Structure formats: structure tokens, C-alpha cells
Amino acid sequence: MSAAAESDIGVDRDGVVAEVSRPGGSSRALVILAHGAGSDRNSVLLRTLSEALVARGITVARIDLPYRQQRPKGPPSPSKAPADREGIRAAVAVLRPLAxxxxxxxxxxxxxxxxxxxxxxxxxxLADGLLLTSYPLHPPGKPDRLRTEHLPDIGVPTLIVHGRSDSFATSDELSAAAALVAGRVEIVEVDKADHGLKPERSGVGELTAAAVDEFFLEGAS
Incomplete structure (x- = not known):
């Protein structure tokens, strides 16, 4: 399935900063993507994912989390994580009417x-599904510090895209963690890719878009 991009829209209101890309035809879904700790909405990975998803008729919004809106560089503060989650909720409220x-x-x-x-x-x-790329299961080299406490409370379908060389989780560790999720889960493994997923050469854009289509939209018009 292919759909040329109709338009890119910049959004900056109600605490939401986003770039929205829409397909030329009707939209089959809306995907809202937030960036990693050291990046922003214009990261190569998010733009690569967006292009591939839009080609399949999906509207994509790439958002800047609140901490990134406050400063252009630097990692997030753990104390500000609740505010970043509020930013995701605000993005859902502002962007949902676009698709x-x-x-x-x-x-x-x-x-x-x-x-x-x-x-x-x-x-x-809040949402009908989750698309998680490079889930940071634990800090590199610290497999005892698992970030899994909330996973049993997730009931929506969850698609996880994971680089086989990711230092934040081995494939076996991620599979064990995914089993904790209450909802349906699928893991897509990207060969020869680390935490950044190497979007310039791993084919992760099309791989992810195809998985999103099958996992979330199979049978949808």
C-alpha cells in the first residue's frame, strides 16, 4: 500500500510542539511519536519512521516532549518525567482531531x-495501541535495574521494535519483559542494529511500517 504525503503541518499550541505528516488519501490511523532522551522531533529515526508510515496511509505526528521544549539540548530529568507524560496526553488531545x-x-x-x-x-x-522502538529495559550494563513495574498495567496491543545489538536489553531480556504486558505483544527484531536502530541502513522504517500495518491495521480499510 502506498500513499503520497499530502502535507506537513507544524503545530505549536496548548503546550504541544509537533510536526504532522498526512497521507494524500484518507488516513487509516494516527501515530504520535516522541523522541529519545538526547534527541528531538526531527531525529533521523523519527523522520524515517514517519516517511514509511505515511506511505502506508497513516498520519504521523512527531512531538517534542516538554523537557525538550524547555531546552534544546541535554537529557531529561527524572523529576520531570511526569510532566513529559502530561505532554503526551496533551498531544493526544490536540492532535487527535487531525486524523x-x-x-x-x-x-x-x-x-x-x-x-x-x-x-x-x-x-x-489514552490510546488504542503502543509502538515502542528501542525500549530502554535497563541502563547499559545494569540488567538488575529493570524498568518493568508498569508493564502489567498495559492492556493495549503493543508493538516493540528492537535492535539485536541494543545494550539496553538483550533479545531474551526483552522477551521476558514483554510477557509481563497484559495486552497483545509482538517484538520485531532488527538485525545488526543497536539502540539507535541505524535508520540510515537497517531498513527499520519499512520494517516498522509493515509491522504496524499487520499488527494494528490488518483487515482495516
Missing amino acids: PEGPLIIGGQSYGGRQASMAVAEDPD
Whole structure:
């Protein structure tokens, strides 16, 4: 399935900063993606994912989390994580009317995806699904510090895209963690890819878009 991009829209209101890309035809779903800890909405990975998803008729919004809106560089503060989750909720409220048809899927890369998953665990009605790329299961080299407490509270379908060389989780560790999620889960493994997923050469854009289509939209018009 292919659909040329109709337009890119910049959004900056009500605490939401986003770039929205819409397909030329009707939209089959809305995907809201948040960036990783050291990046922003214009990261190569998020733009690569967006291009591939829009080609399949899906509207994509790439958002800047509140901490990134406050400063252009630097990692998030753990104390500000609840505010970042509020930013994801605000993005859902502001951006949902741009693509009201089809499911609403939220997520993103590493930190952004983790905050989206925590927001869904706190508010089960926030979204219809989760798309998590490079879920940061634990800090590199510290497998005893698992970030899994909220996973049993996630009831929506969850698609996880994981680089086989990711230092934040081995494939076996991630599979064990995914089993804790209450909802349906699928893990897509990306060969020869680390935490950044190497979007310039791993084919992760099309791989992810195809998985989103099959996992969330199979049978949808």
C-alpha cells in the first residue's frame, strides 16, 4: 500500500510542539511519536519512521516532549518525567482531531516510548495501541535495574521494535519483559542494529511500517 504525503503541518499550541505528516488519501490511523532522551522531533529515526508510515496511509505526528521544549539540548530529568507524560496526553488531545478515523497509536524511541507506555499504564483509555522502538529495559550494563513495574498495567496491543545489538536489553531480556504486558505483544527484531536502530541502513522504517500495518491495521480499510 502506498500513499503520497499530502502535507506537513507544524503545530505549536496548548503546550504541544509537533510536526504532522498526512497521507494524500484518507488516513487509516494516527501515530504520535516522541523522541529519545538526547534527541528531538526531527531525529533521523523519527523522520524515517514517519516517511514509511505515511506511505502506508497513516498520519504521523512527531512531538517534542516538554523537557525538550524547555531546552534544546541535554537529557531529561527524572523529576520531570511526569510532566513529559502530561505532554503526551496533551498531544493526544490536540492532535487527535487531525486524523479522527482509525486507531490512535502512541509511542516513540527509547525514553519517549517508555513515557508513552507509562502514560497508557496510568490511563488505559489514552490510546488504542503502543509502538515502542528501542525500549530502554535497563541502563547499559545494569540488567538488575529493570524498568518493568508498569508493564502489567498495559492492556493495549503493543508493538516493540528492537535492535539485536541494543545494550539496553538483550533479545531474551526483552522477551521476558514483554510477557509481563497484559495486552497483545509482538517484538520485531532488527538485525545488526543497536539502540539507535541505524535508520540510515537497517531498513527499520519499512520494517516498522509493515509491522504496524499487520499488527494494528490488518483487515482495516
